[in-house]
Structures are given as structure tokens and as C-alpha cells.
Amino acid sequence: MALEAFPSGFVWGVATSAFQIEGAHDADGRGPSIWDTYAGQPGRIEDGSDAKVACDHYHRYEEDIALMKSLGVGAYRFSVSWPRILPTGRGPVNAAGLDFYDRLVDGLLSAGITPWVTLYHWDLPQVLQDEGGWTNRSTVDAFVELADVVSVRLGDRVQHWITHNEPWCVSVLGYADGAQAPGRRSWPEALVTSHHLLLSHGRAIPALRCNSPGSRIGITLNTSECEPASPSEADRIAARQFDGELNRWFLDPIHFGSYPDDVIEHHERVGRLPSGMDFVHSGDLEEIHTPIDFIGVNYYSRAVVRSASIPESENAPRTIPVPDPAELTDMGWEVYPKGLTRALLRLNEDYAPSALFVTENGAAYATGPRPDGSINDVRRCKYVQRHLQACLAAIEQGAPLHGYFLWSLLDNFEWAFGFAKRFGIVWVDFETQERIIKASGHMYSRIIRQNGMVREEAA
Ligand code: FCB
Numbered sequence: 001m002a003l004e005a006f007p008s009g010f011v012w013g014v015a016t017s018a019f020q021i022e023g024a025h026d027a028d029g030r031g032p033s034i035w036d037t038y039a040g041q042p043g044r045i046e047d048g049s050d051a052k053v054a055c056d057h058y059h060r061y062e063e064d065i066a067l068m069k070s071l072g073v074g075a076y077r078f079s080v081s082w083p084r085i086l087p088t089g090r091g092p093v094n095a096a097g098l099d100f101y102d103r104l105v106d107g108l109l110s111a112g113i114t115p116w117v118t119l120y121h122w123d124l125p126q127v128l129q130d131e132g133g134w135t136n137r138s139t140v141d142a143f144v145e146l147a148d149v150v151s152v153r154l155g156d157r158v159q160h161w162i163t164h165n166e167p168w169c170v171s172v173l174g175y176a177d178g179a180q181a182p183g184r185r186s187w188p189e190a191l192v193t194s195h196h197l198l199l200s201h202g203r204a205i206p207a208l209r210c211n212s213p214g215s216r217i218g219i220t221l222n223t224s225e226c227e228p229a230s231p232s233e234a235d236r237i238a239a240r241q242f243d244g245e246l247n248r249w250f251l252d253p254i255h256f257g258s259y260p261d262d263v264i265e266h267h268e269r270v271g272r273l274p275s276g277m278d279f280v281h282s283g284d285l286e287e288i289h290t291p292i293d294f295i296g297v298n299y300y301s302r303a304v305v306r307s308a309s310i311p312e313s314e315n316a317p318r319t320i321p322v323p324d325p326a327e328l329t330d331m332g333w334e335v336y337p338k339g340l341t342r343a344l345l346r347l348n349e350d351y352a353p354s355a356l357f358v359t360e361n362g363a364a365y366a367t368g369p370r371p372d373g374s375i376n377d378v379r380r381c382k383y384v385q386r387h388l389q390a391c392l393a394a395i396e397q398g399a400p401l402h403g404y405f406l407w408s409l410l411d412n413f414e415w416a417f418g419f420a421k422r423f424g425i426v427w428v429d430f431e432t433q434e435r436i437i438k439a440s441g442h443m444y445s446r447i448i449r450q451n452g453m454v455r456e457e458a459a
Contacts (some may be wrong), residue, residue: 004450011403012448013075017121020412024058028096031087033123038181047418071445075114079121089128090142116160134193140200147204155212166222167197187272202287220296220359225339234307257289296359302339330364337390344394362407364421375438
């Protein structure tokens with residue numbers, strides 16, 4: 001299948017998130033987020049870095065818009081920083097913070113690039129964490145307030161909204177594994193958190209629809225295929241369980257208005273629900289089940305699951321290493337494009353969403369500038385090509401896939417890995433803030449143009 005065979009109208013995008021690129025951590029009234037706190041704790045970030053400056057996108061957004069325009073990108077998925085807009089979590093709006101996104105949106109639109117706004121990409125205001133963060137039910141309404149404030153201001157120009165990015169990571173990695181902010185290690189807290197995230201998603205939708213009429217609203221999930229490591233019954237059960245925790249725990253309430261019974265039973269059996277599901281109040285599931293317009297899929301790799309030979313309490317997703325190291329990215333994640341086709345087809349079969357968008361896909365490789373300044377990131381080029389092929393295969397088999405956002409526009413602050421893991425199609429020199437388009441960026445640009453998106457004409 002040739003890569004110029006995408007349906008017309010297919011959305012060609014790139015993605016970033018506020019905390020990972022903006023920097024300007026205390027500029028113009030921004031408050032601290034849980035990620036500022038987490039990065040400030042010794043030993044949390046692999047390379048000891050923080051995101052106080054990151055890509056300095058807050059000050060360089062015009063240059064970054066120009067980069068996207070030169071690449072011919074049609075859409076840009078970015079997130080808003082909650083503590084920049086509501087430094088105290090709720091209540092008084094920081095006008096300067098909101099103004100930034102206003103300028104960003106206008107800049108994008110005048111470059112012919114469609115803004116896709118993610119409301120929550122992990123940077124909770126620290127003040128809300130001090131009250132329990134997502135375990136506190138009042139954070140749900142604080143999020144709805146954020147959604148309201150942002151969509152009142154931007155809703156006339158932003159027509160694509162993503163409520164949350166990867167609630168599994170927020171809840172499980174943040175509250176059970178301690179691998180991400182706020183660094184908690186409690187499964188009961190993680191499950192309360194997941195419910196509050198879902199509730200805040202559902203509850204924000206009416207505000208978004210009201211303030212941004214005609215817009216399309218969705219949520220982004222990290223839906224990996226979960227395959228048993230062997231044909232054994234034990235591995236099959238483990239894979240089904242992990243699929244339940246990772247995928248169905250989020251997809252079922254959104255699409256069917258109920259949590260999957262087998263996953264509730266599993267969580268109960270292993271002591272993760274000491275008070276049962278008492279955090280689910282009457283009416284919550286109806287709110288979570290509010291119709292949406294698309295599911296955003298973040299796909300990097302599959303999960304190969306083996307039965308536990310380690311105690312459940314260790315909470316580790318039990319994936320086995322792949323045999324061929326050449327097929328691993330710098331994250332240690334297996335390159336497995338087929339898993340993307342399967343994830344998209346599975347979503348379509350089991351949940352029949354109105355539309356699917358790949359809202360993140362990409363690879364970490366450290367490849368840097370050669371003496372002549374060019375960057376030949378061949379492995380990222382191959383990764384992207386193979387995953388675009390996987391998208392085409394899914395479309396051919398009936399998946400309603402309408403767009404692809406490459407992660408990421410820029411090398412950036414990769415959470416607990418700091419700056420060591422580079423996902424950008426544009427290199428960032430973090431000393432000088434110089435940007436260099438990598439070979440993968442040029443290749444992506446060619447693919448976009450071959451598919452008929454000619455930015456110069458559109459602008
Ligand atoms: C996803 C996150 C994104 C980025 C990529 C590599 O889980 O949504 O911010 O870190 O992984």
C-alpha cells in the first residue's frame with residue numbers, strides 16, 4: 001500500500017503537551033503543577049532535569065508555528081496548562097495565561113493549521129494536589145471550571161477538544177506505581193482517581209458543547225493490544241486481566257455506562273477496592289456515558305502479558321522483552337506496527353466509535369546532528385512509515401480512522417526520563433533552543449504533501 005493512498009480529508013497533525021514544551025514555569029502568574037513538584041524531588045527524573053525552560057515554547061511559539069507551517073502540517077494537538085490559567089486550581093483566572101493560548105490559536109489559524117486542544121495532559125495545579133488531587137471529588141468540578149473558562153475564551157475558534165490524555169497513566173502510573181506525578185503508591189487511590197477522571201470528562205462535555213457549538217469532542221486513551229506471552233491458560237487470563245485494567249476500565253464506562261464486572265472482581269480479589277465501588281455515586285455513570293464524537297488513540301507498542309510469577313502488589317505491567325533489540329526504541333518499547341492496526345480494529349468492533357484519530361504515535365531515538373548539521377533519523381522514518389501503513393490497513397478493514405498526530409513536533413521533556421528521550425521530528429538544542437528539522441520531519445512533510453495537503457495554497 002502506498003502512503004499517498006489516505007482518504008481525502010484525512011487530518012495530518014503533530015502533537016505536544018504544555019508541560020513538556022512550554023517552560024516559562026513562573027512567567028506571568030503561572031502557578032506550580034504536580035510535575036514541577038515531582039521533578040524537584042531528588043531521584044524522580046532519570047537525568048536529574050526539570051522542565052522550567054524545556055523548549056521555551058511559551059516564548060517561541062511563533063517560531064514553532066512557522067516550523068509547522070513549513071512542514072505542511074494541517075493540525076496541531078497541544079494541551080493547555082491548568083496552573084497557567086487557574087493558578088489556584090479554580091477561582092480567579094490568570095488573564096495573561098489564558099491570553100497565551102488565545103495568541104497561539106490565532107497564530108495557528110492564520111498559518112492554516114487547525115488547533116486541537118487537550119484540556120488535561122497531566123499537569124494538575126499543586127494546590128489541588130494539596131487537597132488530595134484526583135482522589136478528591138471536588139477536583140472533578142475544578143476541571144469542569146477549567147473546561148468552561150478555556151472554551152468560553154477559545155470556543156469560537158477551537159473546534160476540536162480532547163478532555164483527557166491517557167487517564168490510565170494518570171491514575172495507575174501516578175497513584176499506584178508512583179512512576180509519575182504525584183508519585184503515590186496506592187491502588188485504592190488509583191481507582192478512585194480513574195473514576196474522577198472519567199466523571200470530569202463526562203461532566204465537562206455539556207460546557208464544551210455550549211461554549212463551542214458544533215465542535216467535536218473526544219478523549220484520548222492509551223489503548224494497547226494485550227497479547228498473552230504464550231498459549232497457556234494462565235497467560236491468556238493475565239492478558240485478559242491487563243486488557244481489562246488498561247482498556248476496558250475506561251472504554252466501557254464511556255461507551256456503555258458501566259464498569260466491566262470481571263475487572264471489578266479482579267480489583268476486589270487483589271485488595272484494590274477496600275470499600276468496594278463506593279466512589280461511584282448515583283448518576284455518575286450516566287454522565288460518563290455522555291455521547292462523544294471520537295476516541296483518540298495513543299499507540300506506541302503492544303503489551304505482551306505473562307502470568308504473574310511476581311506478587312500482584314508490585315503492580316508492574318508484566319510485559320516480556322522482545323528477542324530482537326533492533327526492534328526496540330530508546331524507550332525499550334518494541335516496534336510493533338501490527339498492534340496499531342489491531343487496536344484500531346478492535347475499538348471499532350467492540351465500541352463502534354463515530355470516529356477514531358491516532359492522537360499520538362512516534363518513537364524515541366537519540367540520533368543527533370552530523371557535522372553538516374543535518375539529522376538522519378532513519379529509524380524514526382521507518383517507524384512512522386510502518387505505523388502509517390498500519391493505519392491504512394485499519395482503514396481498509398473498516399476502521400473509521402480520520403487522522404494521525406505524530407508525537408512529537410519537538411524533542412521535549414519526556415516526563416520521568418527528562419531530556420534523554422528524544423521523540424521530536426524536530427531536534428531541539430536545549431542549550432541554545434535551536435531547532436533543526438530531522439529527516440523524519442522532511443519525510444512526514446513529503447507524505448502530507450503527497451496526500452494532497454498543500455499548506456502554502458491553503459494558507
Ligand atoms: C505518552 C504521553 C506523551 C509522551 C509519550 C511518549 O504516554 O501522552 O506525553 O510522553 O507518551
